Amino acid sequence: MPVPLLEMVGITKTFGTVTANDDVSLTLYPGDILGLLGENGAGKTTLMNVLFGVYTSDAGLIRINGQQVRIRSSADALRHGVGMVHQHFHLVPCHTVLENLMVGQKGRGGRLDRKTVLDALSEIKERFGLFVEPHALVSDLTIGEQQRLEIIKALIRGAKVLILDEPTSTLTPQETEGLFEALRAMSSEGMGVIFISHKLQEVRAITNKVVIMRRGKVTATLDDIENVSRHRLAELMCGHEIVPPVKDPVTPGEVLLSFRNVSTGGTARSRLKDVSFELREGEILGIAGVSGNGQRELAEIISGMLSPSSGTMEIKGQEVGRISPRYVQSLGVGRIPEDRMEIGLITALPLKDNMVLPRIHDPRFSRKGILKPRAILDFVTRQMKVFDIRAPGPEVRTGTLSGGNLQKALLARELAWDPLVLLADQPTRGLDVAAAQFVHQKFLELRKSGRAVLLISEDLEELFTLSDRIAVMYEGRINGMMPIEEATVQKVGLLMAGMEAAA
Amino acid sequence: MTFRLEPREHTPVWLNALLPLLAVFATLVICSGLIKLAGASVFSAYAILFKSALNSRFNLVETAVKATPLILTGLAVVVAFRAKFWNIGAEGQLLAGAMAAAYLGALKSFPGWSLIPLMIVGGALAGAIWAAIPAILKTRYKVDDVVTTLLLNFVIYYGMMALLNGPWKDPLSGYPDSPDILPAAEFPILLKATRLHLGVVVAVVATLLIWFLVRRTTLGFSITAVGENPKASSYAGMSVSKVIFLAAAISGGLAGLAGVGEVGGLHFQVMAGISPGYGYTGIVIAMLARLNPLGVIPSAVFFAIIITGAEAMSRATGVPVFLADVIQGTALVTMLIALLFNQYRLRFKRVSHE
Numbered sequence: 001m002p003v004p005l006l007e008m009v010g011i012t013k014t015f016g017t018v019t020a021n022d023d024v025s026l027t028l029y030p031g032d033i034l035g036l037l038g039e040n041g042a043g044k045t046t047l048m049n050v051l052f053g054v055y056t057s058d059a060g061l062i063r064i065n066g067q068q069v070r071i072r073s074s075a076d077a078l079r080h081g082v083g084m085v086h087q088h089f090h091l092v093p094c095h096t097v098l099e100n101l102m103v104g105q106k107g108r109g110g111r112l113d114r115k116t117v118l119d120a121l122s123e124i125k126e127r128f129g130l131f132v133e134p135h136a137l138v139s140d141l142t143i144g145e146q147q148r149l150e151i152i153k154a155l156i157r158g159a160k161v162l163i164l165d166e167p168t169s170t171l172t173p174q175e176t177e178g179l180f181e182a183l184r185a186m187s188s189e190g191m192g193v194i195f196i197s198h199k200l201q202e203v204r205a206i207t208n209k210v211v212i213m214r215r216g217k218v219t220a221t222l223d224d225i226e227n228v229s230r231h232r233l234a235e236l237m238c239g240h241e242i243v244p245p246v247k248d249p250v251t252p253g254e255v256l257l258s259f260r261n262v263s264t265g266g267t268a269r270s271r272l273k274d275v276s277f278e279l280r281e282g283e284i285l286g287i288a289g290v291s292g293n294g295q296r297e298l299a300e301i302i303s304g305m306l307s308p309s310s311g312t313m314e315i316k317g318q319e320v321g322r323i324s325p326r327y328v329q330s331l332g333v334g335r336i337p338e339d340r341m342e343i344g345l346i347t348a349l350p351l352k353d354n355m356v357l358p359r360i361h362d363p364r365f366s367r368k369g370i371l372k373p374r375a376i377l378d379f380v381t382r383q384m385k386v387f388d389i390r391a392p393g394p395e396v397r398t399g400t401l402s403g404g405n406l407q408k409a410l411l412a413r414e415l416a417w418d419p420l421v422l423l424a425d426q427p428t429r430g431l432d433v434a435a436a437q438f439v440h441q442k443f444l445e446l447r448k449s450g451r452a453v454l455l456i457s458e459d460l461e462e463l464f465t466l467s468d469r470i471a472v473m474y475e476g477r478i479n480g481m482m483p484i485e486e487a488t489v490q491k492v493g494l495l496m497a498g499m500e501a502a503a
Numbered sequence: 504m505t506f507r508l509e510p511r512e513h514t515p516v517w518l519n520a521l522l523p524l525l526a527v528f529a530t531l532v533i534c535s536g537l538i539k540l541a542g543a544s545v546f547s548a549y550a551i552l553f554k555s556a557l558n559s560r561f562n563l564v565e566t567a568v569k570a571t572p573l574i575l576t577g578l579a580v581v582v583a584f585r586a587k588f589w590n591i592g593a594e595g596q597l598l599a600g601a602m603a604a605a606y607l608g609a610l611k612s613f614p615g616w617s618l619i620p621l622m623i624v625g626g627a628l629a630g631a632i633w634a635a636i637p638a639i640l641k642t643r644y645k646v647d648d649v650v651t652t653l654l655l656n657f658v659i660y661y662g663m664m665a666l667l668n669g670p671w672k673d674p675l676s677g678y679p680d681s682p683d684i685l686p687a688a689e690f691p692i693l694l695k696a697t698r699l700h701l702g703v704v705v706a707v708v709a710t711l712l713i714w715f716l717v718r719r720t721t722l723g724f725s726i727t728a729v730g731e732n733p734k735a736s737s738y739a740g741m742s743v744s745k746v747i748f749l750a751a752a753i754s755g756g757l758a759g760l761a762g763v764g765e766v767g768g769l770h771f772q773v774m775a776g777i778s779p780g781y782g783y784t785g786i787v788i789a790m791l792a793r794l795n796p797l798g799v800i801p802s803a804v805f806f807a808i809i810i811t812g813a814e815a816m817s818r819a820t821g822v823p824v825f826l827a828d829v830i831q832g833t834a835l836v837t838m839l840i841a842l843l844f845n846q847y848r849l850r851f852k853r854v855s856h857e
């Protein structure tokens with residue numbers, strides 16, 4: 001047996017009364033690509049934060065190449081060859097690729113050492129096929145390129161173990177394949193990769209072993225992942241069986257939302273260019289595309305945050321003249337924003353306040369500027385029960401809830417007003433299987449009751465499961481739209497990459 | 504032993520209440536070093552300081568009178584800081600209010616009964632306007648509010664000094680004092696033979712109103728929301744600029760009222776030393792109150808005790824009165840450190856060698 005690259009033995013970490021990691025162990029040999037699976041709150045992130053020096057564990061030890069090490073900061077982690085690519089990138093947008101790679105590097109005699117970094121960059125291109133143009137500005141890079149840059153950054157700092165947190169959620173299928181090739185190259189050079197993901201088929205495609213966590217404990221360590229069905233994996237993650245949602249046939253009714261030749265300002269790639277579409281009662285329209293190709297602008301217009309520079313939006317046949325969040329809401333738009341932690345909710349405030357945030361001026365919650373605390377509390381308590389939001393109470397600080405409960409809170413807030421059109425932007429990103437299923441169920445219920453859902457997602461599986469039609473955005477245009485029966489991953493992937501629709 | 508800070512998942516309720524008390528305690532411990540240095544006994548110095556502020560009816564009243572402007576500037580800072588409008592300018596807004604009150608209180612063309620209401624409204628308005636300038640600069644042109652609110656303090660202070668040495672110079676004595684307000688404009692005294700004036704009531708009523716504003720109105724709700732996350736607030740349909748502007752105006756108005764109280768209830772004129780930094784002390788008070796309006800009263804009373812008691816302590820023990828200033832500054836630092844533990848916990852860890 002070779003010496004393991006990394007061993008985490010008996011890691012235990014508690015926060016007050018909550019045990020986030022309970023006697024967790026995992027071993028990574030050279031060449032391993034280990035999938036770390038688990039629902040949100042299962043303790044994956046805590047475990048990786050222990051490994052990366054953000055937390056110190058209460059018990060347990062970490063060995064690297066057989067040597068016990070103490071990792072107390074990310075600098076320690078990097079020194080021991082542990083690199084991490086977070087879900088949210090840590091890059092300086094207004095600096096070039098090269099400058100970002102040099103952050104934290106020692107210079108030579110007080111001068112920046114460009115040469116060494118450039119050499120390292122071409123070496124990494126050679127070895128792993130990973131490359132980003134060094135003089136490009138980070139703000140001009142696609143999300144896929146930014147992620148590649150983060151990986152290169154970790155490699156340049158000498159990572160032997162690379163942690164990737166949900167790395168494929170923002171990539172096209174083709175980009176994902178490119179990432180996998182690089183990971184395989186790293187594996188063949190004897191590096192180790194820890195791959196955190198919810199996407200079971202990807203975990204099966206790229207990893208050679210899997211550690212599954214539930215409620216802070218390891219529930220399974222599997223070395224023969226090819227022989228385990230997706231179904232079984234999902235069960236091990238959630239602790240119960242998963243039933244896929246049923247999509248009843250629904251005949252689309254009248255048009256609820258329409259865009260007519262809408263264009264906006266913005267960067268060359270993301271600004272909308274002459275976008276038109278219609279969304280009908282009982283319909284779910286899926287918007288596919290690599291992020292940064294106009295989805296945000298589209299979502300912002302519908303949410304009332306951005307006015308088109310030309311063209312019009314109509315809701316139920318009525319032109320929306322003055323676009324504002326309050327006005328579109330009053331016309332019947334419900335909104336699930338992409339970034340629930342920063343835009344949708346105010347994490348520092350109590351859950352109660354967030355549940356009424358966009359409707360605080362509604363006569364239900366206030367009169368002449370005076371709040372109705374009783375009515376607010378009743379509303380929140382009821383919605384918490386109906387949507388099964390697991391929280392200690394309405395006064396709990398919102399930021400302490402899990403991602404799934406946050407999303408349920410947003411849904412509970414928006415669906416309370418029976419919206420005609422629900423805009424859902426990345427509604428299940430970062431959610432565990434059970435929570436994602438809950439969200440999907442709600443969308444299908446809306447569809448059945450004759451409402452419309454505009455679903456913007458980077459998760460193709462989600463789009464294919466729910467949508468009645470799929471539109472693909474590329475460089476601010478709708479590059480192709482098709483009924484779900486005609487859609488294939490291949491076709492959508494090509495449209496996402498900018499290919500013309502095959503006639 | 505080593506220690507490090509770790510983010511907390513939950514903040515226990517008792518900790519919230521305990522933190523200001525711990526900060527005050529730490530402050531007194533730290534400042535005891537200075538008392539020792541001045542050659543006095545720590546315990547007797549602190550005993551005299553607290554006792555002398557509270558031991559007689561007269562002293563209690565003086566403490567309350569001292570607390571009055573502090574409550575109002577404390578509230579001013581609470582409202583502004585909740586919206587993350589960093590109003591360091593309560594001092595200047597207080598001066599604006601004081602000058603407006605001195606001007607309005609001396610108007611002979613108005614009926615006597617109208618003067619006090621006029622001073623209160625006019626003084627609050629003057630403070631609000633003075634605070635509106637940096638608010639507009641911030642929301643329109645993104646000019647840093649810390650810098651503008653602070654610097655405007657000096658602008659208005661020297662503006663006031665120019666007035667006092669020019670048009671407002673006392674014609675009889677030639678001192679740089681403004682003319683006295685009319686007797687009808689003087690705040691009524693609530694307790695015979697003391698200085699307990701109407702301003703105390705104004706401060707208490709303002710506290711209750713601001714508590715109501717923060718906890719029970721859509722505006723207060725919006726102020727807190729905008730302060731915590733302007734992006735999410737604007738997504739929810741709030742006008743961030745408008746909310747910041749209103750918070751700034753209310754803040755300035757409260758500071759202006761502090762100035763009105765000093766003129767109408769205590770000095771009956773403006774002069775150079777009308778505020779020994781009440782606006783700045785308001786910042787410490789607001790922080791110690793954890794930006795909770797109801798917390799402002801105990802917090803302001805504490806500093807009023809320190810300020811009034813320091814004199815007696817100085818006379819009895821020889822410790823310089825400046826100790827009061829040191830305590831104020833130290834309390835701000837200890838409170839800021841204490842707030843850290845609201846979100847983080849200290850973890851001790853024994854270094855193990857194997």
